[in-house]
Amino acid sequence: MPEKRSAGLLLFRRTAEGFVEVLIGHMGGPFWSGRTAAAWSIPKGEYAADEPAEDAARREFEEELGLPAPEGAWIDLGEARQQNGKLVTIWAVEADLDTQRVVPGTFSMEWPRGSGVVAEFPEIDRVGWFGFEAARPLLVAGQRVFLERLAERLGTDGT
Template sequence: MTVRTTRRSAGLLLFRRTGDGLEVLLGHMGGPFFAKKESGAWTVVKGEYGPDEPAWEAARREFREELGLAPPEGEAVALGEVAQAGGKVVTAWAVEADLDPETITPGTFTMEWPPRSGRTREFPELDRVAWFAVERARELIVAAQATFLDRLAEHAD
C-alpha cells in the first residue's frame, strides 16, 4: 500500500490601499509551461514546505527565496487554506506593505527542457511580479487562490 502525502505550500499575499482601492502583489509562474499564459498563471508568492517546518516560517522563507527580498514586517492576517485542483494545499497570510516590483531578484529552478532532451535549463520561479486591483487579480490568479482575495476583501472592509 502506498501512502500519499499531501503537498503543501505557504505564502504571503502583500496588499496595499490606493486611491482606487485595494491592490495585491502577485507573481507570474516562471518556466516554459506558463510563458504564454496569463489567466491562471499568477499566484500568491509561495512555495512548498515539509512536515517539520511551520507554515508561517515557510511562507516567510519562500518570500525571500522567490523574490530575493526580506519578507515585510507588519500584522499578518491569516487567510486560511485552499486546495488547488492538483491536490496541493496552500496556506496564506496577507500583509499590508508596499514593494517596488523592480527591486525583485527572482529565485530560479532547474528542469529538463525540452522534455526528454537530456538538457537542463534554469528558469525563474516567478518571471514577473506586479500589483493588481483585486478584481483584475481574480481574473489572473490560480482559480483556487481566488478564495484568498475574497478573505482579504472581507478583512480589509
C-alpha cells in the same frame, strides 16, 4: 506519501485613491510563458511537516522574490485545497514593495522534455500590483478564494 502543503504571503497596499491592490507573480518557466489568465500566483511554496507554515511563507517569499518578507501584522487567510490536491495556507500583510527590486529565484528542469538538456528558469518571471478585479482572472483558480477572504477581512467589496 505525506500530503503536499504550501504556504505563502499575499502583500496588499492601499492606493492614494483608497483602492486595495495585491502583489502577485507570473509563474516562470516554459509551461507558463505566453499565458496570462490563470498563470499568476501568490508567492508561496512547499514545506515539510516539521517546518512551521509561517516560517515557510517567509522563506518562500524571499526565495521567489529575492527580498525579505516585509514586517507587519499578518492576517490569516486560512487554507484552501488546490486542484492538484495540495493544501495551501496564505497570510496577508499590508506593505508596499518596489517591483523593480525583485530578483526572482530560479529552478532547474529538463527542457525541452526528453531532451536531456537541463535549463534554469525563474520561479516568477514578473510581479505586479493589481486591484482585486484585475487580479482575479490572472490568479490560478484555486488561489482566488484568498482575494475574497482578504476583501472580507478588510471590509471592502474587493475594488
